[in-house]
Amino acid sequence: MxxxxxxxxxxxxxxxxxxxxxxxxxxxxxxxxxxxxxxxxxxxxxxxxxxxxxxxxxxxxxxxxxxxxxxxxxxxxxxxxxxxxxxxxxxxxxxxxxxxxxxxxxxxxxxxxxxxxxxxxxxxxxxxxxxxxxxxxxxxxxxxxxxxxxxxxxxxxxxxxxxxxxxxxxxxxxxxxxxxxxxxxxxxxxxxxxxxxxxxxxEQHSLARIHLRGRILSNVTPECGGRLMWTFVTQEDFDATGANRTDTEDAINSLLTVAGAEVAALFVELESDVTKVSLRSRSDFDVRAIADQFDGGGHRAAAGITYRGPRKEAQTAILDALRTGLG
Ligand SMILES: [Mn+2]
Structure with a gap:
């Protein structure tokens, strides 16, 4: 229009x-x-x-x-x-x-x-x-x-x-x-x-953000033959690096730079029982459909969930849904 x-x-x-x-x-x-x-x-x-x-x-x-x-x-x-x-x-x-x-x-x-x-x-x-x-x-x-x-x-x-x-x-x-x-x-x-x-x-990042990014990237784990890449951030990671909660922005996009990766997931432990989950897709896979299952929202290629529960519980539940979705 x-x-x-x-x-x-x-x-x-x-x-x-x-x-x-x-x-x-x-x-x-x-x-x-x-x-x-x-x-x-x-x-x-x-x-x-x-x-x-x-x-x-x-x-x-x-x-x-x-x-x-x-x-x-x-x-x-x-x-x-x-x-x-x-x-x-x-x-x-x-x-x-x-x-x-x-x-x-x-x-x-x-x-x-x-x-x-x-x-x-x-x-x-x-x-x-x-x-x-x-x-x-x-x-x-x-x-x-x-x-x-x-x-x-x-x-x-x-x-x-x-x-x-x-x-x-x-x-x-x-x-x-x-x-x-x-x-x-x-x-x-x-x-x-x-x-x-x-x-x-x-090019205005704090050193703390770069150190946090290092931790996020070193924890990346492949699933589904490398089509899914996921990682996490703990409260200990924030404490140890001195990074802010906003310093996780954009980190998820680095996961999709791995050859063969279609879908990425990042689990951020905001509190002991609140987990922020970011999802990205660069294929036809619709991450919003996954987010919808957990009261999240967003778009086909980028979606998010605020999971009321511990990080490990969020990982178990949402990775399971992603594996099922990816077949
Ligand atoms: Mn605009």
Whole structure:
């Protein structure tokens, strides 16, 4: 579904003061789209303010060098959010992802606008500009800049490049098309610096995270003739390395780099009786079907479960389901 850009240009033309938000636990596509949009609106002489339901995660704080992204109730008190005539939600269409900003949107009296690339959506009672074929909302904001005839400055180009780069796993996901590279060429010409961004995005790990990764990888065990790879993290691993619970992110993807691996599972002992389970597939095998059996959720290729029980019990139950599923 492609977007009627002229309709959005007209709608923007009818408003002056814009409130912008995105989903909680913002990623680079969320915050990059917010900042790119705010700067584009300001280039038109309009007022734009970004407020999210929670704080920007520390690892992407570099995306907001001017501290433009407010946090509701902290740097952006509720009573300061009056007097806006349009409210734009980017990179989500789900009430549940807005956190405390959902109530602000619910009671907002002005024009509501959604710019998004996700398939699933709630009715936010907004005018919706959705392209579920787009790899990132960041590319939609670039297209909007073009439709608005806004000059793409380096300050706009950097966050939009980061938005596309992260939502495509640095241009390797199946969502990447020729349009992706066309957008990236424009953003690079406008001043985005890919090597600098790569370093900021992917080369800022703590030594503790690397040590934890070493433990995770040294425990990888093959099953089903190598089609299934699984591993685990214990509370002792966190204690010994000094790593945070978030330092397990991405580790599971390394399991799928083993030749012949189709499905990966990671069991993280969060507490003695709470186990976080991540599942990934790079074949037709549907890991969401496994997650569904344990009240989890996700997608065909990436799903998760919060298992109420000890790690070893989670491993026994879920590995059994995976073995059965893989035949
Ligand atoms: Mn996105």
């Amino acid at each position: 492609s977007i009627n850009w002229q309709a959005l240009v007209d709608l923007i033309g009818q408003h002056e003061r814009f409130l912008i938000t995105s989903h909680c636990r913002a990623d680079c596509d969320a915050v990059g789209s917010e900042i790119g949009l705010a700067l584009a609106l300001e280039a038109l002489g309009k007022h734009a303010r970004i407020v999210n339901g929670d704080a920007l995660p520390e690892h992407i704080a570099f995306m907001d060098p001017e501290s433009r992204v407010g946090e509701l109730g902290v740097t952006a008190p509720l009573e300061t959010l009056r007097g806006y005539d349009a409210f734009v939600v980017v990179d989500t269409s789900a009430w549940g992802q807005l956190g405390p900003m959902a109530d602000v949107l619910r009671s907002f009296p002005g024009q509501r606008i959604v710019i998004d690339h996700h398939v699933s959506s709630d009715d936010l009672q907004a005018t919706v500009f959705r392209d579920d074929g787009a790899e990132a909302t960041g590319r939609l904001i670039l297209q909007l800049c073009e439709a608005l005839h806004v000059d793409v400055t380096p300050e706009i180009a950097m966050p939009l490049f980061a938005a596309i780069a992260t939502d495509t796993g640095w241009f390797r996901f199946s969502s990447v098309t020729a349009d992706t590279f066309e957008a990236l060429a424009k953003l690079t010409a406008a001043g985005a610096k890919p090597p600098q961004l790569f370093s900021l995005l992917f």
